[in-house]
Amino acid sequence: xxxxxxxxxxxxxxxxxxxxxxxxxxxxxxxxxxxxxxxxxxxxxxxxxxxxxxxxxxxxxxxxxxxxxxxxxxxxxxxxxxxxxxxxxxxxxxxxxxxxxxxxxxxxxxxxxxxxxxxxxxxxxxxxxxxxxxxxxxxxxxxxxxxxxxxxxxxxxxxxxxxxxxxxxxxxxxxxxxxxxxxxxxxxxxxxxxxxxxxxxxxxxxxxxxxxxxxxxxxxxxxxxxxxxxxxxxxxxx
Numbered sequence: 271x272x273x274x275x276x277x278x279x280x281x282x283x284x285x286x287x288x289x290x291x292x293x294x295x296x297x298x299x300x301x302x303x304x305x306x307x308x309x310x311x312x313x314x315x316x317x318x319x320x321x322x323x324x325x326x327x328x329x330x331x332x333x334x335x336x337x338x339x340x341x342x343x344x345x346x347x348x349x350x351x352x353x354x355x356x357x358x359x360x361x362x363x364x365x366x367x368x369x370x371x372x373x374x375x376x377x378x379x380x381x382x383x384x385x386x387x388x389x390x391x392x393x394x395x396x397x398x399x400x401x402x403x404x405x406x407x408x409x410x411x412x413x414x415x416x417x418x419x420x421x422x423x424x425x426x427x428x429x430x431x432x433x434x435x436x437x438x439x440x441x442x443x444x445x446x447x448x449x450x451x452x453x454x455x456x457x458x459x460x461x462x463x464x465x466x467x468x469x470x471x472x473x474x475x476x477x478x479x480x481x482x483x484x485x486x487x488x489x490x491x492x493x494x495x496x497x498x499x500x501x502x503x504x505x506x507x508x
Contacts, residue, residue, distance in 0.1 A: 271489075272297045273386075274317035276307040276334065277352060278326040282375065286321060286352065289382045296386075304329025308337055316485050317347060319385065321373070324353040324360070332367060339368040343481040350385050352377075401494065402463025404502045410463070415506045418462075422499045425458050429492050433485060440481050449476045452484070459491065467494035 273296045277283040287298050299315060301307035305328035307320075320338070324331040331351050338344045348370035353360065364372055373381040402410075408418060432455060439448040452471055459468035470487050 271295075272299055272315070272317040274299050274301065274307060274310075274315065274320040274322075276301040276304060276320065276326070276331065277323040278303045279323070282323065282352075282377075285377055286382070289377055289379050290321070290386065292379065293383050293386045303327055304331060304334035307334055311338070311341075311344060316343070316482060318486075319348045319350065319370075321350045321352055321382075321385075324351050324364075332364065335364070335367050335369060346480070346482050348385070400466030400469070401498050401501070402465060404463075404498070404505045407463040411461075415502050418502055419499055421462060422495050422502070425462060426492055426495045426499075428458070429455065429488055429495065433488050436484050436488075437481050440479060440484070445476070445479055448479055448484070452479075455488075455491070459494075462495075462498070464491070464494050464498060467491040470494075 273290055275283055275287050275290065275298060277286065283300055283302075287300065290296055290298055299310070299317060301310060303326045304322070307322065308329060322331040322334055329337075331353075335349050335351070338347060338349055345368070349368065351364045351369050351372040352375065353372055354375040361372060371385055373385070404415070404418065408415060411418070413421075432451060436448050436451060439445075439451070452474060456468055456471040459465075459471060467490065470490050474483060474487055
């Protein structure tokens, strides 16, 4: 789960990254200013949440926030402004622009944890991997463990390729084609006994598909595939 940290001050950036890391297991991506962050976002970076300093050269935090909220695939990303200012006007402006909240320097661990709490709950939910017992899958499909691992590996590759394809389809308005592709992935999950992943794909609303939502679910499904492959390996080595 990616967290984007944007701050032109190296020390502040490192302190914030340390506090985020202490809250849980996150893939932290850093940017040295707003322009650097926007460049990474335009190149396809899709963080689960962004912590961004308010005052920076090249592109301020407020300017980056406006760019993000004006982008169809990014506007849903929670955007937390980092500031040393505590004046009401600045905070009100940030809220009106769409900020999910703010933290004030010097940082406190609890300030950071509050904004990550929902993602920590989601990570905890991921731990409850919902899938068919590998032995049952082998019996149902009439295959051995080695063949099931091949199927899971191939499905993982299919999911990775689907990410870019679905982005392109949604960008040109191909909602029906995208939904058909998702339905095929859902069928693959059902075949391989990935119950939780199948439910996650089924939860995508056909008339409200967005690149951000699709990519988040695809990441969840790929994690489920990896966990199931690990379960298969563990069951054969036991």
